[in-house]
Amino acid sequence: MTATKVDWVSSKKTGFDLFEDRNVVAMRVNGELKDLAATIESSDQVEAVTISSPDGLAILRHSTAHVLAQAVQSINPDAKLGIGPPITDGFYYDFDVESPFTPEDLKQLEKAMERIVKQGQRFQRRVVSEAEARSELAKEPYKLELIGLKGGTAEDESVEVGGAELTIYDNVDPKTGETVWKDLCRGPHLPSTRLIGNGFALTRVAAAYWRGSEKNKQLQRIYGTGWPSKDELRDYQARLAEAARRDHRKLGVELDLFSFPTEIGSGLAVWHPKGGILRQEIEQHSLKRNREAGYQYVYTPHITKADLFVESNHLVTYADGMFPPIHLDEERDAQGNVTKQGQDYYLKPMNCPMHILIYRERGRSYRELPLRLSEFGTVYRNELSGALHGLTRVRGFTQDDAHIFVAPEQLEEEAARVLEFVLALLRDYGLENFELELSMKDDEKTKWIGSDENWESATNSLRKVAAASGLKVTEQPGEAAFYGPKIDLKTKDAIGRSWQLSTVQVDFNLPERFGLEYTAADGSRQRPVMIHRALMGSIDRFIAILLEHYAGAFPVWLSPVQVIGIPVAEEYNEYLGEVIAKLRSKGVRAELDLSTDRMPKKIRNATLQKIPYQLIAGEDDRSNSAVSFRFRDGHQENGVPVEKAIERILESIENREQV
Template sequence: MPQKKIVPYQDTWLYRIRHSCAHVMAQAVLEMFPEGKLGIGPPIEDGFYYDFDLPRPLTPEDLERIEARMREIIAGDHPFIRREVTPEEARTLFKDQPYKLELIEDILQRGTDEYGNPLPPGQRPVLTTYRHDTFEDLCRGPHVERTGQIHPGAFKLLHVAGAYWRGDERRPMLQRIYGTAWETPEQLEQYLWRLEEAKKRDHRRLGRELDLFSFHEVAPGAPFWHPKGMVIFRELERLWREEHDRRGYQEISTPILVHRKLWEQSGHWEHYKENMFLLEVEGQEFSLKPMNCPESTIIYRSRLRSYRDLPLRLNEIGRLHRFERSGTLHGMLRVRQITMDDAHIYCRPDQILEEIDGVLDLIYSFYSIFDFEPEFFLSTKPPKAMGDPKLWEIAEEALRQALERRGIEYGLKEGEGAFYGPKIDVQVKDAIGRDWQLATVQLDFQMPERFGLEYMDRDGTPKRPVMIHRAIFGSFERFIGILTEHYAGAFPVWLAPVQVVVIPITDRHVPYAQEVGAKLRAAGLRVEVDDGSERMQAKIRDAQLQKVPYMLIVGDREQAAGTVAVRLRTGEDLGAMSLEAFLGRAMEAIRSRRGL
């Protein structure tokens, strides 16, 4: 069977190591600052953190001292001891820790865990602590058995950041110490290399340096696209439309400002309201749309549909707005204004497998262009789902069959579906091995039910269509951010904002350079002629820093022969060639959407 077992992160040994490291770090910090107050300290992807309320800001030297003390604690090989405590015992134990006292009351009264997250349905609140050496913390675990099971050379404290208590900007600002921990020093070394490489590839820095996009405080979480960035955006749009037109999709556009009654009918008002921007207009409540799906049902209902009309594939490049807290915003990867590459397929039940198969084919086709190898996961019914459980079972089984029919190996993510339907999530690895979730395919029986969608079947009776939600890029913003880091700003020729820079060796070669540039532009290339006063080598270096794929050097010999000397941004010198030969090479790279 193609399904592969996915071990939840919290069930892994690495999770236990990182969770235990967070406790060991907290002990070391409290020994350094006995008056310090503890926030929370969970494992996270690739590491852990702990929040502290301390009498002064931490310094890099403090982190070194904390690390050294952590190694001493680890060497002590202290056991981690779990115990259940009564509310009275917990309040006494943490009487000097106000943040812990708040969490205790949340666990008891509101049914959360020690981090403030809601408990799963049916799970009763239980107060537990873990103790090692002299340190005891409110915690559900799990941990390693003894501190000595943490390798002293396989963890590192990374940096300190500010973090509002419980992510609320109205609450105190705490100091968050981030760290990472692994099973072996070699794994740590590899991770630290990836961190350094990621800094070099940071899309926010490259976005500034390459003049692609920027952000401004007047519109937090919304990018300002510069002309060069819009080239990339438009090329991706062009690819997107070509592929969708070829597959029988029909493009639509729906309003950004929508009355609350639509969101109430779709279920978003109940399940997603906290992520929506709400506005009052003439005494009525509206929202900037966070999703395109409910609006597409308006178009479906605009006329009577027959079984012959299905499948109806409606695609939309829709501008969405989602309220993300300011502390979670992260360049293009977490924004408030999103351009979604969306589509909604309305089909008959007997067409489900064929339509999902078509979407999977589209995913493979798109991702191969960027040398991404997709990895698939089936995400099932979440705790707070809407609709008939039987329809959920049917939807999950249909997605499972679609994956297995193609022989696709997939992982299972229990409870991580959308509130209105299960989904297939698709991840890829970038050039330095980081995982990114991109495409999603969601099968939805609920929305057609809530909106009363129908088609007339062969026998003349009304039937309910099925709705498939899907996105390939996820969003243009996030996808371009990921591509910027994947390529380290050196985009393939077809995406490069400037594809060619023509560099005259001296001023007397400028007219010929302009002539070459004009011919290349006429052929459809994006060209700049660097006719500035700098020396040739400086111009070549500038073009390389701007990641321009081709540099064409022209001097006396090239002008006399009607040729160009071709250099690649990699530094490779291809020598002299005719303009026609260069054009053939460049146009083939663009046509095939491959490399240089």
């Protein structure tokens, strides 16, 4: 926060009197955000809100949204206003219009907005009664609906009608004093549109359901971004360009890792040889770590009779996410009458019921617990076509899944072990900067099953475990799965984007449904608790995250091609070929570039493929039994003796180094 405390000044004043700094665009009066035009009482605590502070940016963006709405209505007076709040990095405004906006409309609207900004219209707050608001906004059906909602039940406060009173903001032409536009809004706003400057841009158009419900009409939403200066806008646009450069869908094509053939179907990926190597490395490393941590690997089928998902209740709670059944074994006579009842089979959307059946296959002793079953389990989910997105949202994917069966008293210790394990493994892949979210039940929703005592003790256990990790923990009441609390782990990638990865969920429900038991030390039958652990979420998605994190330039051990040999001329093919062969014999993924390209072209190709080591050899190297290194960043080390070079490469693989 850049807000500064301000001492109280004697007589009655407004924010304009108090703050001369033009960067101050609003103020907090006794903790409440207000326009600078608001008057201040002598007992008030006042803080300045500068345009670059989080509050200031939100106000800037909200005011920019108003300017957008004014621009839209200046061009199309029939456009009905929805809502227009600030969001991360920008704002949007929803409109009900006859025909959707086009990219050309956006350019035209930006121009209109610039004119409004230059005009320096004042945002003037005015308190109105509900009746006044209704008559002034008679032509705005959505605003009228918002007015109707105000004072209703626990509805979230919105930027339109939150707060104690209804207010309308008039946009006033500073020269004529005429109100040129107005909008129902709680504020606060910038003192003048001029402060918006040239740090804004309209970014895209999209449809959005009115008030976020599929049942409502879709409005046309215009998204924009807004910043205090043109330079900051450019920085933001550069960040977007960097994110686009790292897009895993683009890198997947460029590095020949995977594709989504339309013949196979939406959201169903095939892995090419290079992507296959990457995936194998990740899986093998994970397998080894899982084994070391006491997990036992299992295999289960991709398809099962309906019975299993009836017993697990997935066919009730998760039916929408499942592919329709495959009807098998039905027989009919010549008249078409069913002579043998068929069976429905389903593609599995989750692995847990299968693992549970392995547990239940025989009697279990407390001595076997915790029993940790893990699997790279491939699941299929019938995601809505519009929700699919590269490898991060697909219809078939592989979870590095595990289900741990523990005695209730083991829950806390095991959860701590799981979290520790998850963090260690993710660090192996080069991820850092983790945050935890503890999702709990709340008193408002009714979906929760299981006893309050169970919830309380499990939540307390997870809370302790999360706290002990030393990571930042956010508690989220109401966000738990219906069957138990969970810890989700988020990580930030190299350019600061947050990704949800692992989840550790406590489940009382499935052990109950499947009647799981173990024999305790005293001979009594007890019910185990289950922990669901998806470490990388989905391997497919995890690879997408790593791809974007590393921008395709993986650490040596994960690189599909680790070493490429580039002879200076054909003459040196044989010499360098021997070096490459030695590396291959030691398990290094090394290739020799025998193409007819010239050397600089080969270097360019290898660099674009983001291969960590380019080994170059010409006369200087051959006569000294040496090779020359060229690295991704272009720096070189010439004349390295072959044995030393090999050693160095092997070490970097062993230590999972980035080079």
